Every structure is written in structure tokens, then in C-alpha cells.
Amino acid sequence: MSLPPTMIATALVAFTLGGLAMWPLIRRLRHRLTDALWQLEHDPVTGLLNRAGLHAAHATLTATPSAGPIIVVLIDLDDFKPVNDTHGHDHGDKLLAAIGGRIAEIAALHGGAAGRLSGDEYAALLPVRTGDLARIADTFVTLISQPVDLTPDGEPVTVTASVGLALAEATDPFDEVALRRADIAMYHAKHHGRNRYAVYEPGMAMPAPDRRRGPRLRDRRPSDEVTA
Secondary structure, three states: OOOOHHHHHHHHHHHHHHHHHHHHHHHHHHHHHHHHHHHHHEOOOOOOEOHHHHHHHHHHHOOOOOOOOEEEEEEEEEOHHHHHHHHOHHHHHHHHHHHHHHHHHHHHHOOOEEEEEEOOEEEEEEEOOOOOHHHHHHHHHHHHOOOEOOOOOOOOEOOEEEEEEEEEOOOOOHHHHHHHHHHHHHHHHHHOOOOEEEEOOOOOOOOOHHHOOOOOHHHOOHHHHHHO
């Protein structure tokens, strides 16, 4: 037995009105989901990618069978702690965000991505568009060292950075090979005077522990953070 047209029309109207009433809730849920996904892959202080986001960016850059080598850049600010202690953590965060913005601009210029690993340590992943790694590294060192105005009437603050660059094949694991090579190069830059860069070369080894500044935040285990 078929339903009268009026009943069908009434049901359709009720369904439509119900859907319209639910739309604001659906829209809010979508926004919350989008925000949650963004937070999973981004650093809250700088807005850059976090470690998970860098892994995703690396996967994107190396996903295709024809993907070429990538340039991995590891950036560690020199003597950031005294600046943070002198000006306070709020201004320290502003400084981290400002430096992060510069790093992101350079990375975007080369078609890559930038992230903050932890503390005052950043990384960038760039597709190989030029063999002149020295010029790329010098750009990072030079722009990072430009003064940053933390307050309208305050003295500009200047920090420098030690930068390590490394080439990695698309098939190289991100942490164990790509980032590790850039890490070694960065510590060589740190060891040879800071405010400079070093490019990884085959056979280059990590400097001895006594020449390093101690455990990095990204290397600490939860138990280490309690006692550090």
C-alpha cells in the first residue's frame, strides 16, 4: 500500500529540517577535528611542523618511485638559554616563533618544509634543486642572525645558529640516516665556532660527548627529564 503524497512530502520536509538543525553541530565537529589533526603535526609555539609533521613531510617528499635525494637541514640556536633567562619565557617564545618564521620562509622558497624538533632546535627538508648546499646553508645562518624586535620599545635581540646540512636518498630512513647526518654536521659547526654551517661528508663522525653541550631535549627519555 503506497503512502499518500502529503505524508511523503511531510516526511521529506521533516528530514530536511532535521538535517538543517544538525548542520551547525556537524560544522563544529569538523572544525574540532581539523584543529585536532593540526595540533598532532604542529608545534604550538611556532606553528611549524613538529617531529610527527616532519615525518609526514618526509614521507610526502619521498613517496613517488622517481623521488630524488633531499636536503636535510638541522638548526640549533647558539646560547638561546641566556636570552630566555634574561628576557623571560614569553619573549623567549616570541623569539623562537620569529626565528621559526624565517626558517619556514627559506624552506618554502626552496619548495620544502620546516619544523621545530624541540627547544631551540629546528629542521628543514628541501628537495634538491641545486647542488650549491653552501649557499643554502649560508642563507639560513645569515637570516637567523638578523636582530629580532621582541618589544616595540626594547633592545633588539640577536641570536646565531649552528647549521648542519646533509644529502639523503629518498629511500634513507629519516631518523637513522637523514637526520643523523645533519645532526653530525651541525655539531661540527657548533664545535668549530658556532654561527656557521657544516655540510656532512662521508666518514664524518659525531664529536666526542665532552665537546657537546649535553643531552638534547629530543633525545631525553621521560626518566631523564625528571632528573635533568
